[in-house]
Amino acid sequence: MERVYNFSAGPATMPLPVLKKARSELLAHEGHGMSVMEMSHRSAMFEEIISGAEEMLRRLMHIPDTYSVLFLQGGASLQFAAVPMNLMGEKGRADYVKTGVWAKKAIEQAKTYGEINVAASSEDRNFAYVPKLEKGAFDPGAAYVHITTNNTICGTRYTGLPDTGDVPLVADASSDILAQERDVGRFGLIYAGAQKNIGPAGLTIVIVRKDLIGNAMPKTPFMLDYATHDKAGSLYNTPPTFAIYMAKLVFEWLDGLGGVTAIEQANRHKAALLYDFIDNSSLYTGTADRQDRSLMCVPFLLPTKELTEEFVSEAEKNGLVNLKGHRSVGGVRACIYNAMPEEGVKALIAFMQRFESNNG
Numbered sequence: 001m002e003r004v005y006n007f008s009a010g011p012a013t014m015p016l017p018v019l020k021k022a023r024s025e026l027l028a029h030e031g032h033g034m035s036v037m038e039m040s041h042r043s044a045m046f047e048e049i050i051s052g053a054e055e056m057l058r059r060l061m062h063i064p065d066t067y068s069v070l071f072l073q074g075g076a077s078l079q080f081a082a083v084p085m086n087l088m089g090e091k092g093r094a095d096y097v098k099t100g101v102w103a104k105k106a107i108e109q110a111k112t113y114g115e116i117n118v119a120a121s122s123e124d125r126n127f128a129y130v131p132k133l134e135k136g137a138f139d140p141g142a143a144y145v146h147i148t149t150n151n152t153i154c155g156t157r158y159t160g161l162p163d164t165g166d167v168p169l170v171a172d173a174s175s176d177i178l179a180q181e182r183d184v185g186r187f188g189l190i191y192a193g194a195q196k197n198i199g200p201a202g203l204t205i206v207i208v209r210k211d212l213i214g215n216a217m218p219k220t221p222f223m224l225d226y227a228t229h230d231k232a233g234s235l236y237n238t239p240p241t242f243a244i245y246m247a248k249l250v251f252e253w254l255d256g257l258g259g260v261t262a263i264e265q266a267n268r269h270k271a272a273l274l275y276d277f278i279d280n281s282s283l284y285t286g287t288a289d290r291q292d293r294s295l296m297c298v299p300f301l302l303p304t305k306e307l308t309e310e311f312v313s314e315a316e317k318n319g320l321v322n323l324k325g326h327r328s329v330g331g332v333r334a335c336i337y338n339a340m341p342e343e344g345v346k347a348l349i350a351f352m353q354r355f356e357s358n359n360g
């Protein structure tokens with residue numbers, strides 16, 4: 001069957017070799033006579049899968065032993081609540097940087113659990129940039145500082161990390177986890193929904209410094225307390241077993257390519273191809289400031305709504321799908337996550353070229 005190039009923001013395209021491997025193991029996993037979907041999460045077979053996934057993720061991200069890796073559910077959105085419930089502690093206040101729609105949602109949710117200070121914001125220009133963050137921007141008495149490393153909707157990213165001193169830095173890395181080298185030691189906690197760079201939806205990864213576990217607010221549901229999952233090795237209840245298995249296959253695929261260093265190089269190259277084309281075109285205009293442009297999510301505009309609609313529908317006829325921009329930015333958005341091959345980006349550029357010469 002013919003596959004398309006899928007530029008969806010998430011659930012997003014998966015590496016083809018991973019899908020093929022999963023297909024080959026779907027009915028009987030490694031001689032066990034059953035699919036991973038049918039295995040008990042308490043079985044030795046599944047234990048091997050979850051511990052293998054953790055080991056591989058630790059290796060890819062160089063996660064120090066002082067951090068726990070948790071395989072959870074509820075999406076990044078549930079972490080908008082879990083983070084303050086677990087980290088707010090007696091300090092009762094936290095700093096947030098408002099760089100997009102998802103950061104805004106994280107802020108709204110966190111307000112339920114403490115005093116939230118918006119240390120910096122780029123809302124004045126519809127989140128087209130990442131604000132400069134001097135150390136003085138943060139409250140030294142805050143329980144943590146929250147950032148969104150890649151802003152999926154407006155297509156910006158942090159090119160460097162803010163210095164928050166002794167205050168733990170917390171990152172929603174849903175749309176750029178594993179896309180570029182980052183020093184995990186700079187963070188108190190990193191969380192990400194799986195459905196962009198890790199695997200199928202239904203799995204959420206939390207990487208948390210061990211000393212930050214165990215201080216959840218009174219009445220925190222057990223399922224939202226990191227200590228519960230840390231103690232149980234992410235097996236307190238039934239985890240999303242098949243999604244964890246798929247994540248393990250994606251981690252192995254990435255490792256086989258040369259790990260995060262290699263994929264970062266590929267990502268920089270893919271993004272440069274697309275941005276260079278946009279910058280040299282007279283039909284398309286990028287929406288994010290150049291210095292903060294995302295390697296993963298590339299939003300751009302065409303001159304009119306009609307032309308935009310025609311672009312998206314023509315692209316679809318050419319096997320380039322899910323290019324409609326988010327309603328808050330409009331235009332077109334191409335998400336080019338780890339699993340999007342360079343050929344996909346080149347096919348998109350070739351189409352954009354043709355469309356421009358027909359409509360320019």
Ligand SMILES: Cc1ncc(COP(=O)(O)O)c(C=O)c1O
Pocket residue numbers: 009010074075076077078102148150151152153172173174175193194
């Ligand atoms: C940066 C970011 N944070 C959070 C979310 C919400 O994730 P979930 O649907 O897993 O709750 C998304 C989804 O696209 C996102 O891009």
